[in-house]
Amino acid sequence: MNLKADFSQRVAIDTNAMDWEASPMAGVERRKLDRIGGEVARATSLVRYAPESYFSEHTHSGGEEFLVLEGVFSDEHGDYPAGTYVRNPIGTAHKPHSKDGCVIFVKLQQFAQTDTAQFSINTRDAEFGPGQVPGLSVLPLHSHEGESCALVRWAPRTHFAPHRHWGGEEILVLEGTFQDEMGDYPKGTWLRSPHLSQHNPFSDEGCLIYVKTGHLPN
Template sequence: MEPLITSVTSEINTNFNLNVVVNEPADTTPCNASADANSVLEYIREPFRMTSLITLPQNGHLPRQPRAQGLEILVIDGDCTDGNTDYPGSSYLRFPQFRDIRSRNGCRLFVKYNQFLPDDEGERNIDTSDPDKWFPGPVDGISIRPLHVFKTESIMLLHWKNACEFRPKLDPQGEEILVLTGLLQNKDQLYKPNSWIRNPVEDWLDWHGSSNTLLYYKSGHFPDHTDLAM
């Protein structure tokens, strides 16, 4: 039987009208015997939604959630497989249905459960390390790697070759950021690797990145449910 997420009992970061910053994600109690750590960044019980940083040991399994449909994964380091295809570090994956993801040698994953927009059936297996797929960004010194676009939702990686500043284009459904390498800064604070940020429109700010900063950047995907803003 595939492992289940069992350690999360309380909802986490449910108000999408508030700015949320997790600078040093804390490892919760291991979610099952197959995962070393599950740092839950957001968890909503109904309608189910979860975002986590998950560390799988050698021969570990990705925790399964019975209600999860869409599965979005960024392989931060290490490697994983679904039994048919191997996914090395720097892979970006999208599966409309849950996959049994395992790691032979251990890996660290950024995982988003059940967050596909309605009718989004797009499956992705992208090697983000391919230099030919990166393009000039919004300002000199920043390059982008598009990952997925569907309706209002846009997902990409942003890489700072040189230290510089830019202001993201406003989106009515917010932005989400995971700092992968380097340092990100705004007028309020400094964000180190593994920092996770979720901003509503009212809190959009200029971002300044140091040389070699790499971000996962997602916008236009906040849930349109008034009950999530309570």
């Protein structure tokens, strides 16, 4: 399957309008955002676990990165409540499940071989630092060889300078409404902007976004 596989194209998706699709495991459903491959794929997805559901044990041949959006995600290593960011590098394995149900934003098969850090961050307890302009606060999550990801909080009526995205930019709006000259993006919007794309972002009401840069083909 090739889904939104042309990384030279800008993509904006209201994930709230998407249907949930069944996965091979009962009680586990997906909203596929981009994908290259079959059941084992380079993929970006939202995944929903029904209460008392689980996914079979598997090894991360290309790494796994996820952010828990709702509920509590669990595996044999621990419980990860909403707001937890997790990285599982190449070669790690687990058997995930959820007692009460959860929703996660997950990226698969997108790690460099040299990116070996395995960790989790409870972003609800972490301290944001000042951003590049007044009204922005930033919680760095990870960086490796030009790739970086963070949570960025925008106070109401915050504007950022026009800029280009070296290596592309990917955004998931977690709270509020993110904006630029091309439109308004409420909670649940997923954006992918290609290498050297440009925009002038702002937020009138304020928002919280997950943002990843430097990871798309150039």
